[in-house]
Amino acid sequence: MLSIEQKHKIVRRLIKLRIGQIIINEKYRKGSFKVPIHLAFGHEAIAIATNFVRAKGDFLVLSHRNIQYNLDSALSLRHHIHEYMLSPTGTSHGKHGSMNLMNPREGIVYTSSILGNNLSVGTGLSLSQKIKGLENSVTFVVTGDGAMEEGTFYESIEFSKSNRLPLLIIIENNEWSLATKRHERRCNIELKKLSEAFGSGYSHLTGNNVFHYIDELQKARANALKNLCPWCIEVQISTLGDWRMKTQEHPDGKFVNYHGGPAPTVELAKGIYIENDSRDPVHVISCEFGEEFIRKMESEILNEVKMDIEI
Amino acid sequence: MNYISYINSVISDEVSKREKIVLFGQNISAGSCISGFTRGLKPGERSMIINTPNVENTQTGVGFGLMLGGVSSVFFVKQLDFMLLGMDHIVNTYNLIRKDVPKASFTIMPVVVDSGYEGPQSSCNHLSDFCSISHVDGFTITNKHDADYLLKNEMFRPGFRIISISQRLFKTNIIEFDKEAEAMEGGRMYKYLSGNDALVVCFNFSLPQGLDLCNSLQKKKIDCSLISINTLLPFAWDKVLEVAGKTNRKVIILDDSKSANVSSMALRCSLLENGCVDKMLYLKREFSEEWFIPNPDSFVINHDHVINYLF
Ligand SMILES: Cc1ncc(C[n+]2csc(CCOP(=O)(O)OP(=O)(O)O)c2C)c(N)n1
Numbered sequence: 040m041l042s043i044e045q046k047h048k049i050v051r052r053l054i055k056l057r058i059g060q061i062i063i064n065e066k067y068r069k070g071s072f073k074v075p076i077h078l079a080f081g082h083e084a085i086a087i088a089t090n091f092v093r094a095k096g097d098f099l100v101l102s103h104r105n106i107q108y109n110l111d112s113a114l115s116l117r118h119h120i121h122e123y124m125l126s127p128t129g130t131s132h133g134k135h136g137s138m139n140l141m142n143p144r145e146g147i148v149y150t151s152s153i154l155g156n157n158l159s160v161g162t163g164l165s166l167s168q169k170i171k172g173l174e175n176s177v178t179f180v181v182t183g184d185g186a187m188e189e190g191t192f193y194e195s196i197e198f199s200k201s202n203r204l205p206l207l208i209i210i211e212n213n214e215w216s217l218a219t220k221r222h223e224r225r226c227n228i229e230l231k232k233l234s235e236a237f238g239s240g241y242s243h244l245t246g247n248n249v250f251h252y253i254d255e256l257q258k259a260r261a262n263a264l265k266n267l268c269p270w271c272i273e274v275q276i277s278t279l280g281d282w283r284m285k286t287q288e289h290p291d292g293k294f295v296n297y298h299g300g301p302a303p304t305v306e307l308a309k310g311i312y313i314e315n316d317s318r319d320p321v322h323v324i325s326c327e328f329g330e331e332f333i334r335k336m337e338s339e340i341l342n343e344v345k346m347d348i349e350i
Numbered sequence: 351m352n353y354i355s356y357i358n359s360v361i362s363d364e365v366s367k368r369e370k371i372v373l374f375g376q377n378i379s380a381g382s383c384i385s386g387f388t389r390g391l392k393p394g395e396r397s398m399i400i401n402t403p404n405v406e407n408t409q410t411g412v413g414f415g416l417m418l419g420g421v422s423s424v425f426f427v428k429q430l431d432f433m434l435l436g437m438d439h440i441v442n443t444y445n446l447i448r449k450d451v452p453k454a455s456f457t458i459m460p461v462v463v464d465s466g467y468e469g470p471q472s473s474c475n476h477l478s479d480f481c482s483i484s485h486v487d488g489f490t491i492t493n494k495h496d497a498d499y500l501l502k503n504e505m506f507r508p509g510f511r512i513i514s515i516s517q518r519l520f521k522t523n524i525i526e527f528d529k530e531a532e533a534m535e536g537g538r539m540y541k542y543l544s545g546n547d548a549l550v551v552c553f554n555f556s557l558p559q560g561l562d563l564c565n566s567l568q569k570k571k572i573d574c575s576l577i578s579i580n581t582l583l584p585f586a587w588d589k590v591l592e593v594a595g596k597t598n599r600k601v602i603i604l605d606d607s608k609s610a611n612v613s614s615m616a617l618r619c620s621l622l623e624n625g626c627v628d629k630m631l632y633l634k635r636e637f638s639e640e641w642f643i644p645n646p647d648s649f650v651i652n653h654d655h656v657i658n659y660l661f
């Protein structure tokens with residue numbers, strides 16, 4: 040059970056992550072970054088939960104949409120922004136930019152912009168922990184409902200199961216792969232059944248409650264270690280930041296999914312809430328702690344952050 | 351001793367000296383162990399030998415993951431063309447991590463299926479194609495001397511490379527020279543004979559043909575220098591040009607690869623550009639439909655033709 044202090048710290052991290060992303064978006068809209076960035080509004084709960092549950096010695100392996108994990112692990116928003124500006128003072132000394140951003144000091148040892156590649160590299164990392172006798176370490180790999188379509192998703196589960204590797208695969212299922220929704224591009228894949236077919240574990244997370252996610256991830260981590268098998272954690276996510284584009288055919292505006300680039304409808308002036316339902320992890324914590332508490336924390340963090348990056 | 355038994359014995363020796371390594375591949379400690387290539391390997395403590403499932407893309411990613419995790423590994427592959435499935439990692443994953451100082455080694459050891467009887471698969475016989483795409487170090491093993499050098503110095507050197515062997519040579523006696531070979535460019539090319547009448551330069555796996563040719567010419571009192579280029583990256587040809595200057599400015603280039611993209615052509619150009627030759631013969635494969643059906647596929651050099659043309 041988390042204490043109230045721990046919970047407050049987690050809420051703080053979540054709000055800080057949201058504010059950090061909003062500020063990056065502001066700068067992105069003004070043209071401050073040349074590297075392509077995939078923002079992750081709506082992904083904060085799973086990212087904070089994963090970073091919280093990761094133990095020292097665990098590896099985390101990411102993909103193109105990685106800001107949610109990296110920014111929360113960064114020394115500061117300033118370091119993160121500097122990385123996007125490819126400055127030597129960035130988190131990764133300006134060598135990786137956004138889509139391949141890693142931070143080995145924080146256990147983020149590999150990030151691939153090529154869909155699926157991180158799954159097999161993660162499998163190898165997990166095998167390296169086994170060889171080194173790190174019996175209490177696991178490797179987390181983050182993938183998406185688009186990336187899991189690649190053959191290596193199947194192969195990596197097969198390889199990890201065959202070699203008794205505790206690989207935790209987080210599937211951020213936002214239903215979208217670039218501009219196609221799941222049903223527009225493929226059949227449904229029942230991950231629970233697929234996991235069962237390999238004799239590996241499966242958890243399904245919905246609702247964006249960071250504390251519930253922490254609970255579930257802790258269980259999944261423990262089970263993967265106990266049973267020495269891969270564990271798929273499918274997380275239902277809405278990537279926020281969509282907008283409506285008015286065209287002749289769609290005078291009321293055509294829905295445009297947010298994939299990457301600046302999010303035109305998200306602004307610092309509008310505050311940290313993007314949606315008023317469970318699609319937004321900020322809304323979910325707000326229901327538990329009350330809007331007043333969240334707003335107060337928002338303004339405190341904003342002041343700190345402003346001093347850090349001088350905006 | 352035949353070629354494959356010798357290579358197997360050196361590999362056995364090297365792996366037995368190392369602890370915490372992973373040797374992996376399909377059927378590497380089962381059945382014929384890739385026709386003896388991987389038979390009886392006993393790596394040191396806390397190592398693993400893994401007969402993997404048939405997942406080449408994932409296997410390649412696993413090797414890079416192990417390397418990132420600080421564990422050295424060798425991935426043995428029954429046929430070079432199977433590596434096509436791992437190319438994504440050889441290009442994209444390696445390009446991402448090659449900037450950092452490697453913590454461990456990852457070596458892929460494919461068999462080049464150049465015996466011809468595999469039909470279309472034998473048309474993929476040029477390791478350089480797999481290396482040039484991303485400037486990866488790649489080496490061919492053609493005889494006892496380069497086997498010793500490459501397996502002892504390269505197989506577990508931190509970093510990534512591909513070392514390939516030739517199926518055509520498996521059952522043949524391993525070539526051994528009376529004098530120790532002169533290793534040049536850090537073992538990337540070797541000079542085996544030092545005659546003054548002509549220079550024979552062999553690419554890919556054509557050393558046996560080159561040696562045969564030198565022996566034939568010797569009977570006619572023509573003393574040749576013999577060089578084999580074992581690394582497949584294009585590099586500075588100065589050393590070869592220097593030898594050409596001492597061999598009557600007569601050069602014979604042999605290349606048994608079937609690719610259209612060959613570094614032997616670069617040597618040819620360099621020799622001509624630098625005015626290093628009076629007479630040159632460039633012998634390589636001519637594209638043929640025969641490549642795609644099973645056949646003996648030997649690279650036959652007409653010795654009389656060489657003699658008549660050059661002397
Ligand atoms: C091998 C490969 N194919 C295609 C792409 C192009 N691509 C980049 S992101 C993306 C969508 C991936 O969807 P998903 O994994 O669900 O992640 P999301 O962007 O929705 O977070 C695609 C198709 C790629 N990067 N790599």
